Amino acid sequence: MKTITALLLGLGLLGCAQAETGVSDERILLGQSVPLSGPLAENGVQYSKGIRLYLDQVNQKGGINGRKIELVTLDDAYTPARAEENTRQLIEDKQVFALLGYAGTGSTLAALPLAEKSHTPFIAPYTGAESLRGKVSPVLFHLRASYDDEMRKIVEHQATLGIKDIAIVYQDDNFGKAGLKGFEKAMADFKLKPLATLAVAPGNLAESAAASAQTLARLRPASVILATAGKVSTAVIGETIKHGVRPQFIGISAISAAQLVGDLKTDAAGIVIAQVVPSPWSSKYRVVRQYREALGGKPEDAHYASLEGYIAGRVMVEGLRRAGKNLTRSGLISALEGMQHLDLGDFIVDYRNGRHVGSSFIDLSMIRGNGQFVQ
Numbered sequence: 001m002k003t004i005t006a007l008l009l010g011l012g013l014l015g016c017a018q019a020e021t022g023v024s025d026e027r028i029l030l031g032q033s034v035p036l037s038g039p040l041a042e043n044g045v046q047y048s049k050g051i052r053l054y055l056d057q058v059n060q061k062g063g064i065n066g067r068k069i070e071l072v073t074l075d076d077a078y079t080p081a082r083a084e085e086n087t088r089q090l091i092e093d094k095q096v097f098a099l100l101g102y103a104g105t106g107s108t109l110a111a112l113p114l115a116e117k118s119h120t121p122f123i124a125p126y127t128g129a130e131s132l133r134g135k136v137s138p139v140l141f142h143l144r145a146s147y148d149d150e151m152r153k154i155v156e157h158q159a160t161l162g163i164k165d166i167a168i169v170y171q172d173d174n175f176g177k178a179g180l181k182g183f184e185k186a187m188a189d190f191k192l193k194p195l196a197t198l199a200v201a202p203g204n205l206a207e208s209a210a211a212s213a214q215t216l217a218r219l220r221p222a223s224v225i226l227a228t229a230g231k232v233s234t235a236v237i238g239e240t241i242k243h244g245v246r247p248q249f250i251g252i253s254a255i256s257a258a259q260l261v262g263d264l265k266t267d268a269a270g271i272v273i274a275q276v277v278p279s280p281w282s283s284k285y286r287v288v289r290q291y292r293e294a295l296g297g298k299p300e301d302a303h304y305a306s307l308e309g310y311i312a313g314r315v316m317v318e319g320l321r322r323a324g325k326n327l328t329r330s331g332l333i334s335a336l337e338g339m340q341h342l343d344l345g346d347f348i349v350d351y352r353n354g355r356h357v358g359s360s361f362i363d364l365s366m367i368r369g370n371g372q373f374v375q
Contacts, residue, residue, distance in 0.1 A: 020328045022097025028064065028320065028327065030071045031090030033111065034103040034126075035078035039202065040230035042256040043305045044103040047126050048073050050309020051101045051316075053294050058317050065325045069317070072096065076107055078202075080174075083107030087114045098123060098332060100316050101309060105129040105175040115139050121332050123319070124312035126305070128253070128276070129178035133357060141336050142357045143312050143349065147227070150252045150274040151182035152189070153362045154225060158250075159190045163222045167196040167247075169212050169236050170227035176200075179227025179252055195221045200228060205235050213239035216247065223248040230256050234263035241267055248272065258303055261367060269369040276361055278347065279373055280307040286345030287311065314344050315358065 022029040032051070034044035052071060059068045072094055076083040083102070090096045091114055099115055102108050103126035112132070115122040122140045125132070128147035132140065158166055168183050170176035180197070187194060196219055198212040213236065216224060224240070224247045226233055233255045240247070250272040251260075260268040278285040280292070280302035291310045295301050315336075320327065322335035340352040349358040365373045 020097065021095050023067070023327050026067060028067050028069050029094065029096045030069060030098050030100045030316070031087075031094060031096035032071055032073045032099065032101045033076045033083045033086035033090070033107060034073065034101065035107075036073070036075035038077040038079075039205070039232065040078040040104070042230055042259040043126060043254060044078070046258070046303045046305035047101055047103050047309040047312075050291075050303075050306035050311075051313040052309075053291075053306070054310050054313030054317065057294055058313075064317065064320045065327075067327075069320075071100065076104075078104050078107065080104075080106035080110040084110040084114070087111040091115070091118050091120055096120070097327070097329065098316075100124060101312050102126065105132070105178055106173055108132055109174060112137060112140060119329055121319075121329055121336070123316050123336075126254070126308070127175065127178075129175065130181065131174070131178060136354065136356050139333065140356060141315075141351065143315055143359055144253070144276040144308065145360050145362050146182070146357070147179045147252055148182035148185060149360065149362055150276070151179065151225070151227075152186040153364065154250050154252070154272075154274055155183070155186035155190055155192070157364060158223055159192065163248075164192055165195050165220075165222040166192065166225060167198065167216060167219065167221040167223075168194055168225045168227060169198045169200055169216075171229065171232050172199040172201045172208075175229065175254065176227045183225055183227065195219055200232055200236060202232055205232060209235035209239045212236055213243060216240050217243035217245050220245055221247050223250055226251040226255055229254040230259055231263070234260060237264060237271070238267070246270075250274075253304070256305070257365075257367065257373070266369060268367045271367045273365050273367070275304055275363045275365050276359065277304060277308045277311060278361070278363065279365060280304060281373065285347060287347045288345075290345055311344060311347060311349075315339075315342075315349055318342060 074086040098121040105127040108125040124143040170180040323331040
């Protein structure tokens with residue numbers, strides 16, 4: 001028996017039989033699918049950067065229980081079919097322990113069935129779609145507040161100011177339609193009716209953005225709510241301004257503030273954006289000060305999506321720590337479900353009572369003429 005055991009250990013077979021998928025004595029393997037290319041790449045690139053920023057800090061200090069965390073990131077170009085194939089590759093071929101930091105409603109919807117089938121924990125996707133929250137998935141843990149919550153905050157703000165002529169432009173995909181539903185609920189709650197509901201197709205961006213802009217120029221709403229992201233947002237705003245009209249543009253968090261400033265320059269001034277994390281330039285929050293320190297004191301590298309990724313990385317690492325040295329997928333899920341009122345530095349994450357949505361934080365920010373933000 002001793003001879004057989006020694007032989008198995010020498011071949012590494014005994015350890016492999018007992019190890020959890022994606023976990024060895026030296027590393028924990030995580031998987032991610034995000035848009036790193038295409039018109040909606042800005043948020044995916046920055047979200048992934050923020051996650052890696054924190055994981056690198058942890059690895060430099062020895063990792064978790066002696067294990068370094070390795071993140072395999074694949075580009076899905078914001079295409080659900082590619083995200084599904086990436087997820088299949090990550091789970092079946094790469095044998096990752098968990099999925100972390102996907103970006104996009106369609107991508108998350110495409111990946112979730114594969115995660116559920118394999119019981120792979122799925123942490124902090126960059127989406128606030130209610131369709132992913134109505135029925136709690138046993139493996140899916142959200143970090144950010146929902147698009148419904150964001151839209152309610154936006155519409156409440158407009159109603160408080162007495163603004164009633166409100167139009168919405170939404171991206172004609174799963175993400176945009178999720179934002180539209182939240183908008184419609186909020187408008188009904190405040191007994192308001194939209195002046196116009198306009199769809200923009202990312203695959204036919206120039207033509208559909210121009211058509212929406214023409215309608216907005218004709219109707220002249222006081223404010224335009226944008227359930228759009230990346231270059232879809234800048235196309236709609238840019239085309240509308242060309243007509244000589246300038247309503248108050250208000251976007252939900254996925255709009256990508258950095259891309260607005262980069263593409264629109266001074267025309268971005270005055271745009272209001274709902275945010276699900278604090279301002280990455282604020283010194284008010286400890287988590288922001290820690291994030292800025294991790295950036296090496298480079299304020300030009302700060303980004304809302306990057307900060308959200310940094311926080312997502314911290315939630316992931318805290319879950320791994322609480323799951324213990326004998327790491328299992330079930331243990332990680334239990335550890336996350338037991339995470340109650342976790343203070344990450346004036347930013348609270350709470351999964352108590354079966355809730356798989358960690359944060360309800362929402363704030364409104366406005367872009368200044370110099371490209372900075374005011375809360």
